[in-house]
Amino acid sequence: MNKAKKRLGLAIFIIAFLVAWGVYLSRVSIPVLQPKGPVADKEFRLLLLIFGLLCAVAIPVFILLAYTLWRYREDNPRRGSYVPEWAHSRWLEGTWWAIPAILIAIVSIITWNATYALNPYKPLDPKRPALTIQVVSMDWKWLFIYPKQHIASVNLVEFPLHEQIHFYLTSDAPMNSFWVPQLAGQIYTMAGMQTQLYMAADITGNFVGRSANISGVGFASMQFTAKSVSSREFNSWVDKVRMYSPKLSILAYRQLERPSSYVPPHYYSYPAKNLFGLIIDKYMLPSAHGVVI
Amino acid sequence: MISTFASFLLGKLSLNQLPNNPITAGGAIILVLIPLAAVIFISVTRRWKWLYREWLTTQDPKKIGKMYIIVAVLMGLRGLSDVILIRLQQALSVGHAHGIISASMFQQVVSAHGTIMIFFVAMGLMFGVINMIVPLQIGARDVAFPFLNATSFWLFVAGMVLINVSLVIGDFAATGWLAYPPLSELKYSPTVGVDYWIWSLEIAGVGSLLAGVNFIVTILKKRVKGMKMMLMPLFSWSVLGSMFLVVFAFPILTVTLTLLAFDRTFGMHFFTAGHGGNMMMYVNLIWAWGHPEVYILVLPAFGVYSEVVATYARKKLFGYTSMVWAIWAIVILSFIVWLHHFFTMGAGSDVNAFFGIMTMIIAVPTGVKLFNWLFTLYRGKINMKTPVLWFIAFVVVFTIGGMAGVIMAVPPLDFQLHNSLFLIAHFHMMIVSGVLFGYFAAITYWFPKFFGFKLNERLGRYAFWSWLIGFLLAFVPLYILGFMGATRRLDHYSASLGWQPLFIAAGVGVVFIICGVVLQFMQLGVSIWQRNSNRAGRDPWDGRTLEWSLPTPPPSFNFARLPIVTKRDSFWYDKQAQFTDSRPYEPITIPKNSPLSMVIACGAFFLGFAFVWHIWWLAVVGLLVVIVTIIWRSMDEHTEYELDADEVMRIDRALTPKEAGL
Numbered sequence: 027m028n029k030a031k032k033r034l035g036l037a038i039f040i041i042a043f044l045v046a047w048g049v050y051l052s053r054v055s056i057p058v059l060q061p062k063g064p065v066a067d068k069e070f071r072l073l074l075l076i077f078g079l080l081c082a083v084a085i086p087v088f089i090l091l092a093y094t095l096w097r098y099r100e101d102n103p104r105r106g107s108y109v110p111e112w113a114h115s116r117w118l119e120g121t122w123w124a125i126p127a128i129l130i131a132i133v134s135i136i137t138w139n140a141t142y143a144l145n146p147y148k149p150l151d152p153k154r155p156a157l158t159i160q161v162v163s164m165d166w167k168w169l170f171i172y173p174k175q176h177i178a179s180v181n182l183v184e185f186p187l188h189e190q191i192h193f194y195l196t197s198d199a200p201m202n203s204f205w206v207p208q209l210a211g212q213i214y215t216m217a218g219m220q221t222q223l224y225m226a227a228d229i230t231g232n233f234v235g236r237s238a239n240i241s242g243v244g245f246a247s248m249q250f251t252a253k254s255v256s257s258r259e260f261n262s263w264v265d266k267v268r269m270y271s272p273k274l275s276i277l278a279y280r281q282l283e284r285p286s287s288y289v290p291p292h293y294y295s296y297p298a299k300n301l302f303g304l305i306i307d308k309y310m311l312p313s314a315h316g317v318v319i
Numbered sequence: 320m321i322s323t324f325a326s327f328l329l330g331k332l333s334l335n336q337l338p339n340n341p342i343t344a345g346g347a348i349i350l351v352l353i354p355l356a357a358v359i360f361i362s363v364t365r366r367w368k369w370l371y372r373e374w375l376t377t378q379d380p381k382k383i384g385k386m387y388i389i390v391a392v393l394m395g396l397r398g399l400s401d402v403i404l405i406r407l408q409q410a411l412s413v414g415h416a417h418g419i420i421s422a423s424m425f426q427q428v429v430s431a432h433g434t435i436m437i438f439f440v441a442m443g444l445m446f447g448v449i450n451m452i453v454p455l456q457i458g459a460r461d462v463a464f465p466f467l468n469a470t471s472f473w474l475f476v477a478g479m480v481l482i483n484v485s486l487v488i489g490d491f492a493a494t495g496w497l498a499y500p501p502l503s504e505l506k507y508s509p510t511v512g513v514d515y516w517i518w519s520l521e522i523a524g525v526g527s528l529l530a531g532v533n534f535i536v537t538i539l540k541k542r543v544k545g546m547k548m549m550l551m552p553l554f555s556w557s558v559l560g561s562m563f564l565v566v567f568a569f570p571i572l573t574v575t576l577t578l579l580a581f582d583r584t585f586g587m588h589f590f591t592a593g594h595g596g597n598m599m600m601y602v603n604l605i606w607a608w609g610h611p612e613v614y615i616l617v618l619p620a621f622g623v624y625s626e627v628v629a630t631y632a633r634k635k636l637f638g639y640t641s642m643v644w645a646i647w648a649i650v651i652l653s654f655i656v657w658l659h660h661f662f663t664m665g666a667g668s669d670v671n672a673f674f675g676i677m678t679m680i681i682a683v684p685t686g687v688k689l690f691n692w693l694f695t696l697y698r699g700k701i702n703m704k705t706p707v708l709w710f711i712a713f714v715v716v717f718t719i720g721g722m723a724g725v726i727m728a729v730p731p732l733d734f735q736l737h738n739s740l741f742l743i744a745h746f747h748m749m750i751v752s753g754v755l756f757g758y759f760a761a762i763t764y765w766f767p768k769f770f771g772f773k774l775n776e777r778l779g780r781y782a783f784w785s786w787l788i789g790f791l792l793a794f795v796p797l798y799i800l801g802f803m804g805a806t807r808r809l810d811h812y813s814a815s816l817g818w819q820p821l822f823i824a825a826g827v828g829v830v831f832i833i834c835g836v837v838l839q840f841m842q843l844g845v846s847i848w849q850r851n852s853n854r855a856g857r858d859p860w861d862g863r864t865l866e867w868s869l870p871t872p873p874p875s876f877n878f879a880r881l882p883i884v885t886k887r888d889s890f891w892y893d894k895q896a897q898f899t900d901s902r903p904y905e906p907i908t909i910p911k912n913s914p915l916s917m918v919i920a921c922g923a924f925f926l927g928f929a930f931v932w933h934i935w936w937l938a939v940v941g942l943l944v945v946i947v948t949i950i951w952r953s954m955d956e957h958t959e960y961e962l963d964a965d966e967v968m969r970i971d972r973a974l975t976p977k978e979a980g981l
Contacts, residue, residue: 051799054817058735058802069735076729080722087689091714094696098632099703109698113635118694119687123641126686134676137729141672144731146665200502201598203663203738207804211734214664216599217501217592221665234816238738238806240495242507243422246811309593 057207057234062254063227064150065210072140076133083129146213146223149190156192156224157185160302163195163202163215163237165285166244171274171297177267178274178301180282181250182291186257187230193223198283198305203238206252212238218309227254244287251291267293274298330934331511336489342404342420347487376912378465379875381769383472384450388762390479391443394435397483399836401432406793406826414814425810426493427512431482433496434516438523439479441616441750444758446475446530449558449619452765453534455866456552458543458884460876463536465910466952471530473920478523481927485515489931492516495808497605498579500590500598505583511931514583518927521576524569525923531565534558543865545884552864552888553629553642557622560646561615564653568611575604584930599664606657614653616750618646620757621688624713627706627760628692630860632699635888638691645684645691652681662730663737671730678728682721689714702860705779709760712787713752720748723798741801744794751790759786759839767855771871775846775853782838789831796821796828863888870974876907876962879971904964904971911958918948 061067097106142148149156160171161183170183185191195204197215205212210225227233237248255263272278274294279301298304338344361367374382408425412418420428450472454462462468485491492512494503503513538559542551551559578589579601588594590601629636636642658666658674692714701707723745727733736742767773800821805812812818846853858867865882866873868890880902886892922944929938952958962970 050820054803056799056802057804066735069731072729073726073732073735076726076732077722080725083686084718084722087693087718088715091693091711094693095701095703095711098696098699099701101703105700106698108633108700110634110700112698113637113639113695115638119638119641119691122687122690123683126683130679130683133679133725133729137675137679138672141675141730142668144734145668146734197592200507200592201499205804205806207735211731212663212737213734214661216664219599234804236804236806239499240426240808241502243426243493245426246422246809249813311593 061208062229062231062233063209063225065144065225066208067228068144069211072136072144075136079129079133083125144211146211146221148224149192150224150226151190154190156190158192158194159183159185161193161195161204161215162302162305163197163199163204163241163248164283165199165242166248166287167282167289168204168235168237168248168250169282171302172264173297173302175264175268176296177264177271178294178297179267180292180294181289182253183235183250184253184255184260184263185227186260187227187254189257190224190226193225194302195221195223196302196306198308200241201239202241202248204235205238206233206235208233209252214239218306220306227252230254230256242285244285247287247289268295271295274301276301276304327936328934330929330932330937332488332932332934336511338487340421340424343424343486346400350483350486371914372912375917376914378461378469378910378912380450380454380462380465380468381873381875383469384447384452385769387443387447387450387472387475390476391440391447394439394443394479396836398432398436398440399833401428401435402829403833404428405432406822406829408810409822410819410826412811413819417811420810422810423493426495426808427491429808430492430494430496430498430516431486434492434520435482437496437612437616437750438520439475439482441754442523442527443475445561445616445619445754446471446527448623448758448761448765449530449534451769452761452866453537453555453558454541455768455869455873455877456555456864457538457541458546458865458878458882459537459541460878460881460907461541461910462533463541464533466913466916466958467529467533469913469916470919471526471533473916474526474529474923475523477920477924477927478519478521478526481522481924481931482515482519484928485512485519489515497609499605500579500582500596500601501592503579503583504591504596505586506591514580514931517576517580517583518930521573521580522920522923522927524572524576527565528569528573531562531569534562535566538562543878543881543884549640549643550884550887550889552622553625553636553639554619554622554864556643557618557625557646560650561618564611564615564618564650567654568608568615571604572608572612575601575608580930584933602661602664603657606660607654610657610660611653613746613750614649617753617757618649620754620761621646623757623761623764624692624710626864627710627764628695629888630764630862631702631704631707632696633702633861634695634699636691637694637697638687639887641687642691645687648684649681652677652684656681659728659733661737662733668730675728675730675733679725682725685721689718704763704860705774705776705783706760706764708780708783709756709763712783713756713760716748716752716756716790720745720752724749736801738806739801740797740805740807743807744797744801747794747797764860765866767859767871768866768869769872770850771855772846772850772853773855773859775842775849778838778842778845782835782842785831785835785838789828789833789835791828792831793825793828796824800825858894861894863891865890868893870971874970874974876909876967879904879907879967904968906964907962907967908959909962911960913952913958915948915952919945922948 059070061070096102158173160173162169167181169178169180171178195213195215196219197217202215203212204215209227210223213221213223215221231254233252235250235252237245271293274297276298279298338347361370374386377383404420405428408418408420489511492498494508494513498513498516501507538555581587582589582591588596590596590598592598625636625642656674656678658670659678662671727736727745763774763779800818803818805818855871857871868882869877880900922941925937926941929941
C-alpha cells in the first residue's frame with residue numbers, strides 16, 4: 027500500500043512537471059520549430075520526417091530492451107528459460123544488419139535529395155529577381171550593405187515580405203556563422219572568402235538572428251534583427267536611410283571596424299564603392315599596407 | 320641591460336601574469352594548495368621512498384593504470400567545477416545582469432572544460448582501464464614496451480600539469496576547445512592562452528600516440544599461446560580498433576598543432592586570415608583527428624559493455640563475429656565523416672550529401688552492436704548489478720543521442736542545428752553515456768580484481784540514479800534551447816528570448832550530477848571502510864575472461880603460469896570442467912623500475928612551458944633533456960631482471976593459500 031502510494035505520488039509529480047514545462051514552452055518562441063519562411067519551413071518538415079523514421083526503429087528497440095530486462099531478470103519468478111550457450115543465429119544477425127541498413131538507405135535517399143533542394147546557394151525561385159544584401163561579420167556586430175539601394179545598416183537587416191533575398195557573406199573578423207533560425211539555416215562567414223545564402227519571409231515581423239560561431243570577447247553580443255516588412259514600407263525605409271543617414275566612407279568604415287559590443291542598430295547611406303569587395307580583398311593580398319581599407 | 324637579461328631569462332613571463340580576479344585567484348590557490356598538501360602529507364608520513372619505488376618509477380601497467388585513473392578523476396573534478404561556473408553564468412547572465420564572470424573568462428572556462436574533459440578525463444579513464452585490463456585479458460605478463468608505456472603516462476601528466484599551470488600563470492585559450500583560427504591566431508588571441516592549449520595537447524597527444532603503438536603491438540604480439548585473434552575477449556578487440564585509430568589520427572593532431580604554433584610563435588601563415596593562410600585547412604585537419612577521437616573514446620567503452628553484459632547475463636556474448644566486424648566498420652567509417660562538423664562552411668551539395676550519408680552509415684554497425692547486446696541479455700539470467708544499470712542508461716541515452724546525431728547528419732537540418740545547444744546536448748549524450756558511463760561500469764566491474772573487495776552496491780545505485788536524473792535534466796533542456804535558437808558558448812543573452820527557465824533547469828540537473836559524484840566518493844569511502852564484510856575472491860561475478868582466473872590482486876607478473884586457451888571464454892569453461900593447473904613454474908623476466916620516463920616528461924613539460932612564454936634557453940634545455948634521456952635509456956642493456964621459478968612458485972602459493980594444497 028505504502029509503496030503503491032509512493033509510486034502514485036511520483037507519477038503525479040512527473041506528470042505535473044511535464045505539463046508545467048509543456049505550458050511554458052507553448053508560450054515562448056521556438057524558432058526552429060516555428061518557421062516563418064519557406065527555407066526554414068522545408069527544413070522543419072524534413073526534421074519531422076527524419077525524426078518519425080528514426081522513432082519507427084528506436085521505439086521497438088526500447089520496448090524490446092524493457093521486455094528483455096523484465097523477462098530475463100534473475101529475480102523474476104516467471105523468468106524465461108536460461109540458455110547460456112545461445113550466442114549465434116545467422117538469421118537474427120542478418121536481420122539486424124538489414125534493419126538499420128534499410129532505414130539508413132531510406133534516410134540517405136531523402137538526404138541526398140534534400141541536400142540539393144536546400145542548397146543555400148540555390149535561388150528559391152530562379153525566375154524572380156532577388157534582393158541582394160552583402161553581409162559582413164565584424165568585431166562584434168553585423169554590417170549589412172544594400173549595393174543597389176546604396177544604403178547600409180548595422181545589426182538590423184530589413185527586407186520586403188515574400189521577396190527572395192540573396193545574401194553574400196564575408197567576415198572582417200574571426201569566423202562567424204550567420205543564422206536566422208525562423209527564416210533559414212546558417213552559413214559561415216570567413217575573412218577573404220565569400221559564402222552565399224538565400225532566404226525569404228512569409229510574414230512581416232522581427233526575427234532574431236545571431237552568430238553561431240565563437241568569435242571573441244563580444245561574441246554574445248552578435249545578435250541582430252531580421253525585419254520583414256511590406257515592400258512599400260521597405261522602399262520608404264530605404265529612402266529615409268539614404269536621405270538622413272551618414273555616409274559609409276572608407277573613413278567611417280574604419281571607425282566602425284574598431285571592436286565594439288552590444289552595438290544598437292544604426293544606418294548609413296552611400297557605402298563606399300565596392301566596399302564588400304574591398305573587405306574581401308583585404309585578406310587576399312599579400313600585404314595589408316597596399317590596400318585601401 | 321637588466322631588462323634585456325630579464326627578458327632573456329623569463330621571456331614574456333612577469334608578475335602581471337598572476338591571477339587578477341577573485342575566481343581565478345581562488346582556483347589558482349586551490350591548485351597550488353592541493354599538491355602542497357600532498358607533499359607535506361608524504362613528507363610527514365615519510366612515504367617518499369615508498370612513493371618513488373612503488374609508483375613514480377613503476378613499469379607495471381596495473382599501477383600505471385591506477386595512476387591514469389587517479390589523474391583522470393582529479394581532472395574530472397576540475398572539469399566539473401568548470402561546469403558549475405558555466406551553468407551559474409548561463410542561468411544568471413540575462414538581460415541587464417551579466418552574471419558572475421566576465422565574457423573572456425567564461426570563454427576560457429568553456430574551452431578548458433572541453434579540453435580537460437576530453438584529453439585528461441576521458442582519455443585518462445580509457446588508458447587507465449586499458450592498462451589494467453588488456454594484458455590480463457590476453458594472458459600477457461606485461462605490455463610490449465613497458466618503458467614506453469610509463470613514458471606515455473608521464474607525458475599525459477606533463478600535459479595535464481601544463482594546462483593547470485595556465486590557471487595560475489597567464490591565461491587559457493578563450494577560443495572554444497578546438498581553437499579555430501583565425502580567432503586562435505596571434506592577431507585575435509594575443510595572450511598566451513592558446514599557446515598553453517597547443518602545448519599541453521601536443522605533449523599529452525604524443526603520449527597517447529606512443530600508448531597507441533604500444534597497445535597495438537601488445538595485442539598483436541603478446542597474446543598467450545592459443546588465443547587466436549577470433550578468440551580474444553571483445554574488450555581487447557575494441558581496444559585494438561581504438562588504438563589503430565589513435566595511431567592514424569593523433570599524428571594529424573600533432574602536425575596541426577605544430578603548424579598553429581608556427582603561426583603564433585614564428586609569424587608564419589598556415590591558417591591566418593590573409594597572407595595566404597587558410598583557416599578552412601585547419602578546420603578540416605582538426606576534425607580529421609577530432610572525429611576519430613570520438614570513436615577512440617567510445618570503442619573501448621563498447622568493449623566494456625560487451626564484457627559487462629555477457630558476465631552479468633551469465634551468457635556467451637551474442638554474435639561475436641558480427642561484433643568484431645562492427646568494430647572494424649566503425650574504425651574505417653570514422654575516418655571518412657569528418658566534414659559533417661562543418662556542413663555550414665559552404666561546400667557544394669555533393670560533398671555535403673556524401674559526408675552526411677557516410678555519417679549515417681555508422682549507425683548501422685552501431686545498431687548491430689546494440690542488437691547483439693540485447694540478445695546477449697535475451698535468454699540470460701540477468702544479475703541486475705550497477706554495471707548493468709550503467710549499460711541500460713547507456714542504451715537509452717545513446718540511442719536518443721544517436722537519433723539526434725542522424726538528424727544532424729542531414730546537411731539541411733544541420734544548417735538549423737549546427738553550433739546550437741542541440742549539438743551540445745547531442746554530443747554530451749554520446750560521450751557521457753558512451754564513454755563516462757562505460758568507464759563507471761568498468762570501474763565497478765573490475766574494482767574487486769585489483770583491490771580485493773567490491774564497491775558498495777546500494778550507494779552505487781543511489782549514485783547511478785542521481786547521475787541519470789541529473790544528466791537528463793541537464794541535457795534535455797539543451798535540445799529545446801537549440802530549437803529556440805540558443806547557440807553554444809554564450810556568456811549572456813537577452814531576457815526576451817525566454818531561455819532562462821531552461822538554463823536554470825539544466826543547472827538543477829548539474830546539482831543532481833554533483834550529488835551523484837559525491838555519492839560515488841561516499842561509495843568508495845564506505846566500501847573501503849567496510850572492506851572486510853565485502854571481500855571478493857578471485858572471481859566475484861562468475862566471470863568469463865582470463866583476468867578472473869588470477870589471484871586478487873594480481874602479482875606484478877600477472878600469470879605465474881601462462882594460461883591455456885583453446886576457445887572463447889576459456890576460463891568460463893575451465894571453471895565448469897574444474898580444471899586445475901599442475902604444470903611446473905618457469906622463470907619470469909620483469910622490467911626494472913626506471914625514473915627516466917619521468918625525466919623525459921619533465922623535459923617535455925619545460926619545453927612546452929618555454930614555448931608558451933618564449934623562454935628560449937629553457938626550450939633548448941627541455942629538448943636536450945628529452946633527447947639525451949632517450950639516448951641514455953637506449954644504451955642501457957640491463958633494463959630487466961629475472962625471477963627464478965622457485966620465487967614465482969613462492970609468490971603464487973602465498974597469493975593463493977587455499978588452493979595451494981590442491
